[in-house]
Amino acid sequence: MTQPAVPMKTEYWSNMTEWASRYNTWYLQHTGQNNDFALLFTYYDGQGSAYKLNDHAGSTAYNAYAVLCRNAYRDYYSEAISAPGPGGVPAYWAFTWGLVEDFIRNGNATSKTAALHILSNGAYMVNGDLSDDLYSRECAYVLRSHMDCARLQTLTAPQIARRDQCFEWSLGHCDQWVNQTADYCRPFMAGLTAKSLIQYYTTVNKDARVITKLKALADYIWTHCWKDVAGTWGAGKAFTYTDKYVVDNNDLQTAPDLNMLVVPLYGWLWYQTGEQKWRDRGDLIWTGGVSVYGGGPVAENATATGSWQGGAYLGTRSDAAPSGKQFNQQLYWAPDYITWAESDPLVGPIITPPGGGGGGGGTPTGLQSIPAVLKSLGNFAGGYPSKVIPCPVTLDAKDTAKVIFQPASDSYAALIGCLYCTSVAHILTLTSGDNVLAELEMDTYTGLAKDINGWPLIVSNRGEALKVKSSEILPKAILFYVAELKHLFIG
Secondary structure, X not given: OOOOOOOOHHHHXXXXXXXXXXXXXXXHHHHOOOOHHHHHOOOOOHHHHHHHHHHHHOOOOOHHHHHHHHHHHHHHHHHHHOOOOOOOOOHHHOOOHHHHHHHHHHOOHHHHHHHHHHHHHOXXXXXXXXXXXXXXXXXXXXXXXXXXXXXOOOOOHHHHHHHHHHHHHHHHHHHHHHOOOOOOOOHHHHHHHHHHHHHHHHHOOOOHHHHHHHHHHHHHHHHHHEEOOOEOOEOOOEEEOOOOOOOOHHHHOEOHHXXXXXXXXXXXXXXXXXXXXXXXXXXXXXXXXXXXXXXOXXXXXXOOOOOEEEOOOOEOOOOOOEOHHHHHHHHOOHHHHHHHHOOOOOEOOOEOOOOOOOOOOOOOOHHHHHHHHHHOOOOOOOOOOOOOEEEEEXXXXXXXXXXXXXXXXXXXXXXXXXXXXXXXXXEEEEEEOOEEEEEEEEOOOOOOEOOOOOOOEEEOEOOOOXXXXXXXXXXXXXXXXXEEEOOOOOO
């Protein structure tokens, strides 16, 4: 199944290539890289931004820009203050990804050494309490630096312990924000924490708490900070800078130039869960963050005209005053949104049929639910499946997953009903791979879920087994009904 393209994707990449080639390169070449003004052009990993542009172009066209940023960040700044002891790189200036990529892509040993110096000597990299939400950004960067540098060498036991402690603290920051025990919540800082947690989930351990807590966090900042239309708070299609008044009225003004630090969170949740709201919200955040200048993107050799009109502010459209920090914010991890949003989700969507299954809109009974559920799904290629596979499963051990059905590598297993009775109240947990698809509280004797209006469609990951476990021993077989599907087109 092909997902819709991300809106304004062409405009986004046109802006990124124009600013990198036309403005930022010119500025760094003409003002030099050994000064604080040049250093500001590297915030949010300017060197890494160049490599992401290379990846988009499928070339090494932006290597020269990467070197300019590397000169300002690594040679002028990070290596100059990396001696052991106090005075290392502040945690909020720890940008190791571009350095690591320089070694991996180009074999640059000096960049490898610089990244490892940050890991060993940077602020909070080795010790220090970062559990309070006020240190969420530092904690996220320390966590990410450990994961980046693990690509260069095996982490030591103390480094692994520090990485995992920062992971736990980052989960705690999510709780503090959502439970409103934090001093405040700023969506862009939530985005930075989400980036590191997702990297941990992807590269270290698929801890199920990551999905649960990031869903709650994404809902929180959407409810408390999102402004769909313009108003006294500023532009629409943007988050307010903070969820509450903290210092001044700017806290409650929208900041569209920070949208791209947040939007990948919503793309990743879509990719992991298949819940449509994450893609819908993500596209709104994305379109609110794409820079709009009068006259549209300008060709490389054309005269730059037109002022900023909306979206992210990248500076004035002249060689004199581009804004490297805002530019890098747009590339720090925004391309990941495109990848996740345009991919089929790992887990098929969970759908509750309107009005339930059979029985006049009530809870369906056994096989009566199957035709109604199938017909509610919309268009499957070639119509909805007519073959239903009975799969008996005996759950003779508590909390032990058993396979219901293993689909082919290019197919999904769709659970569309079950038939059994029991005298034990319990919870059925349906899983596929590392994902929990549903937790259903079951009625005694009926074998039907109490907390849903009709039987939901529960779909496995593509090519992965659909499994079930029970909170109680159920010695009598449950008869599950499964359809094997090659395509999902939800109407």
